[in-house]
Amino acid sequence: MLSINNLSLRYGEKILFKDLSFKVSGKERLSIVGSNGTGKSSLLKVITGIQKPDSGEVMLSKHSTIGYLPQEEIVFKGRTIFDEVHSAAEDINRIKSEIDEINVELSQNHDHDSEEYIELLNRLGELTEKFGLIDGYRIEAKIERILKGLGFKEEDFGRLTDEFSGGWQMRIAIAKLLLKNPSVLMLDEPTNHLDINSLIWFENYVKDYEGSVIVISHDRNFIDNIATRTLELSMGKAVGYSGNFSFYINEKRKRMELAINQHRNQQKYLKQQNRFIERFRYKSSKAKAVQSRIKLLERLELVQLEDEEAGINFSFPPATHSGKVTFGMSGMSKSYDGINYVLEDINININRGEKIAFVGDNGAGKSTLARIIAGIEPFNTGELRAGHLVVTKYYSQNQADELDQSKSVLEIMDEASTGEVRRNLRSILGGFLFSGDDVFKPVRVLSGGEKSRLALAKMLIEPSNFLILDEPTNHLDMKSKDVLMRALQDYEGTIIIVSHDREFLDGIVDKVIEVKNKNIRVFIGNCSDYIESVSISAIRQEQSQTVKLKKNVTYGYNEKRETKRKILPVKKEIGELEKKLEAFEHRKNELEMLLSEPDIYKEPELMKQYSIELDSVANEIDLLLVKWEQASIRLTELEEILNIN
Structure with a gap:
């Protein structure tokens, strides 16, 4: 279906990939992985034709189509959500429009025996049959199913797209793409703006998708559950693995061990050959043998080892030991307009050392609750109680806006650091994907993702015993996320994390608080335990309803x-x-x-x-x-x- 032949692309002096070739066919689900900056997003843009390669070609089989979801935010305006998504069904809309036109013409033509009337009737029959074959009569039901699956309520369907934030706009983009039903579905970080419930729905939809899927995602659970093949971009090359992410990790470990042995043996061989060359270089009797070995070494393909050091190599600075109770909340209610409440009569007690995930649908109030606990969002009624000697640090992607735009990356970190941390700033920044001269860049020239990573790094080097993190992994690659997860596992204080990343949460939290219907429910265990509990509850409810009907x-x-x-x-x-x-x-x-x-x-x-x-x-x-x-x-x-x- 899709063939990539000898693609090469460089960014300035850096080679992103060279002579890259692979094929995608049938119902294959290809996950593209690799560190930030290895060219994953650029590869998708080249395949779609948005970006031109330096060399190579992309071949798509006849009658096949490509649908692409970019990582960058998309903005829709001027239509209702339902109409905006409906506009993606171009063939259906075109045929429906022609059917309507013919019906108007037929109603105005009273000569039922005329050749023109009969031709119109025949054309109407053809179009009506085709309309049915492409599911035109079920298109509205399909739109409703997709929108509800992605977290929209039925009352949202008639609202203008202008009223929705960036995350919801991206969901509209996903809905349009799914409705188009392209032969090849290409998704760049599709889960970034989904909550856990819509993510699970989307995951199941993609698993059952009729065409091929190419996906870039840092959500390990997502790609583990959907991928049938993995392609890793590293050091300008693409390496294929015939399995999902877990298979890739295990297989890569084996290949790395083999490569290390090959590298060691090759270095030993090179040393021997170079010793021979140096020893006999000036002996005429050995000149032919020396030249032969020099040419052999020139043709020899060197075994390269991937740098496994990238990622956050980080441990938290020591902080004051807080009291047993970190935070308490009684009867808290929150309304933005004084009439409609987002949260109502919330009661929470958080003890020292607890690691808690806030989950729930987008718009349910997770981030609002996190900001109220952090003390940066006002509330209407109720009481908050901070524990003894609690030092709270809060992170959200909006924190990037508070960085001093005139200062460099290194200056921002230097001002926030003390002691041992200050001596390790360059290595810490390298872990947050700021390497080389990047640390001297002024904040104003950084991308949105880079600013978010810098804001996160700055917050984490400041001593605290209560961390509140709102979507901390959105701009981290997998290696960085893994090491951040390990650092949070070792963190001795209390943590609240708002995240949809199941694998990340599973490695850290021991309690889940679901925010739903203006209130909360507490679940003991990690994110997978919560999902299992909710799923079983839903099955019981469904079975109970079925039995009642029966x-x-x-x-x-x-x-x-x-x-x-x-x-x-x-x-x-x-x-x-x-x-x-x-x-x-x-x-x-x-x-x-x-x-x-x-x-x-x-x-x-x-x-x-x-x-x-x-x-x-x-x-x-x-x-x-x-x-x-x-x-x-x-x-x-x-x-x-x-x-x-």
């Missing part, structure tokens, strides 16, 4: 006999799941006992092996519990049917 139905003999037939395999499945659970629980207990033995520390390899197996067993237990829960719900539903009438 109670109003009379089931005959045949229906009940069929239900009895269905019950047996479900009971068998539950029994098998319970046996597996028992076996895994037994093994889990065994491993925990083995790891608790004092002598295990004398055998680190064995301890590592047991630890890996314990993690695997724990994951299996979690999966089996979800399956057991779902099977139990199905059994309950079937038994309810038997009890009716």
Whole structure:
């Protein structure tokens, strides 16, 4: 479907990629990964024709189309949301317009036996058939499904696009792209403006998409769940991996180990050959052998090792130890106009050391609640209580606007730092993707993403014991995000994170607060635990509604006999799941006992092996519990049917 042949592109003196070739076909889902600045977004722009390559070509098969979602914000104006999305169905709209025109002409032509009238009727029949074939009659239902999936409410459909912020505008762009249904869907950081619920919907939509998908994303869960192949851009080259992100990580580790051995052996070989050349360079009897080895070395392709040091190498500066209670809130309500409340009667208690995620739909009030806790947003009623010796630091992307535009990157950091941190500023900035002379750039010339990274770096080097972070990962690459995650794991203070990045949250938080319907719900566990809990709750509610509906139905003999037939395999499945659970629980207990033995520390390899197996067993237990829960719900539903009438 799509063929990339020998593409090369440079940015100034830097080669982004050279002689890059790959193909995308069928229902393939290709994830493009690599550090910031390796040319991922530029590659998508070259494929779409927005940017011209230095050399090479992009070939698209006949009748295939490309749809592209850029990372940069898109702004729509002058139409309602529904009409704006509807405008993307160009073929349907064109045919509908022609059908309407023909109907008008037919209504005005009273000579039903004329050749013109018959031609119009024939054309109307052709168009009506084609309209049905391209789902013209279901287009409005499809628009509604997509908009609701992306988090819009039905009452939003009639509102003008002008009323919506940048994040919602990007959702409109996604909706238009999905409605167009191109052969190749190309997405550059599509999840940046989605909340967790809309992200899960979008993920499922992309997984089932009929065409090919090429995606750039720093959301590891997202690309892990959709990708069938991974392409890494590094050092000007593209390296393919025939699997998702997890496969890529494991396979890359193996390839790196192999490359290190090859590099070591090659360096040894080069040393030997150079020693021979130097030793016999001036001996006429060895001249031919020397020249032969020189030419051999010139033709030799050197094994290059990727720099694995990029990313944030960072630990937090020491801060005052706060009291046991970090923050409290009682009866807090917030309204922007004094009439309509965003948050109502909120009660929260946060203890020292807790690491909490705020989740919920966009517009539910997560960021508002975070700003109120940080003390930078006023509220209408209620009481806030800051704990003893609490030092709060708050980050959002808007913090970038408060940076002194006249100062350099290094000056901004120097003013915020003290002690040991000040001595390591250059390496810290390198971790935040400011390398070389970038540190001397004035803030005013930085891009929006660079300013956001600088604001985050500045905040993190200032001592604190209570961090409030609103979407901290949006402008970080995967390596930087990983090291930031490790630093936050080791942070001894209290953390609140507003984020839609499930993998990032899973590595840090131990509590989730869902902001919904003007109030909050608290879930113990990480983000995956929360999603599982909400999913099971939704299944139960749906099954409960189904059973309630079925109670109003009379089931005959045949229906009940069929239900009895269905019950047996479900009971068998539950029994098998319970046996597996028992076996895994037994093994889990065994491993925990083995790891608790004092002598295990004398055998680190064995301890590592047991630890890996314990993690695997724990994951299996979690999966089996979800399956057991779902099977139990199905059994309950079937038994309810038997009890009716």
